[in-house]
Amino acid sequence: MKQTEKEFAALVQEQKSTIYSICYMFSKDKDEIDDLFQETLIHLWQGFEKFRNESKIETWVYRVTMNTCISMDRKEKRRGERIPLAVDIDLFDENDKDMEQVQMLYKRIQKLGLFDRAIIMLWLENLSYDEIGEIVGISAKNVSVRLVRIREQLKKQ
């Protein structure tokens, strides 16, 4: 394996749960998660060599993942030949106690619009308002206003 490939594999290994959980929140079934996950990895790989450390690598990963999840949803799943990814877990089919919690989270997030979904996912990743704003392209103040509205919306559910 070349050095770049090794570095990319290490990045994917490190960020896989973040990428996968975001893909999960934008999907309706396991196939769709795999589609999004694959598409995100392709986009990350395409941009990896050009990445110039102008922002934190994590911020860049969030941005690419969010953009992929939102644009794939808008294009109504552009499905080509799918590369099977060896992630054995099926988050839609597991039935343990932890999964009850995860599925509750999923249901809550699914009720939000795509943009709000992106903001809450980034907030759940413990990102600051500034970082969230930088990724989704709005000001930190707007992020805070949006989060208040999201909180109210969630309370009503």
Add this chain to the structure above:
Amino acid sequence: MDELQEMREQMAALKEKLNKQEVVNDRLIRDVLNQKMKVINKNGWFSSIAGLFVITFGNFIFYQMGLSTWFLIGTTVMMIFCVAVTWISHSWVNSNEIANGDLLRVAKQAYRLQKVYKNWKYIALPMILAWGVWLGLEYTAIVQDTTIVLVTMSGGVVGGLIGGIIGFRQNKKVINELDEMIRYIKEISDLDEENDKEEKGV
């Protein structure tokens, strides 16, 4: 509890689950293996075409030169043996198996093919030397002029050395490609083993 805080805890549970998962892009690895096999097979095709060229054109030249029928038969048998070994050993590593089959089986077949390439020098070098001496003896029997014999044989030795170096480099390249294939498969199977152990709580 505040909804958002509760969601953070739920998110932590999701992350914990996902962190236990190993991401291996199986298809990508198989594509890489298939690319490597194409390079290896290209070498096999090149050797086979060279062998068939010697059987047809080479034997025609030897016949025109007046070399014995036994020498022509010997050359043909030697070349058929080389081409057959190449074809048979290359057929062990099947591209369908790489694309969809058991990768451990592919690794075993690749290892078997690598063994043939590694041992090839022990068969090919004595065979080529014996053939060269035979050719020299046949040639000196029909050409009496010492100068012509020396010039032709020097040319033959230089040509043989260049061919030998190319062949040796190709052999080394195939061995290295097979080495990488085996290593890739081993990396995946090690990951699989680790995952199995983790699942069983070992």
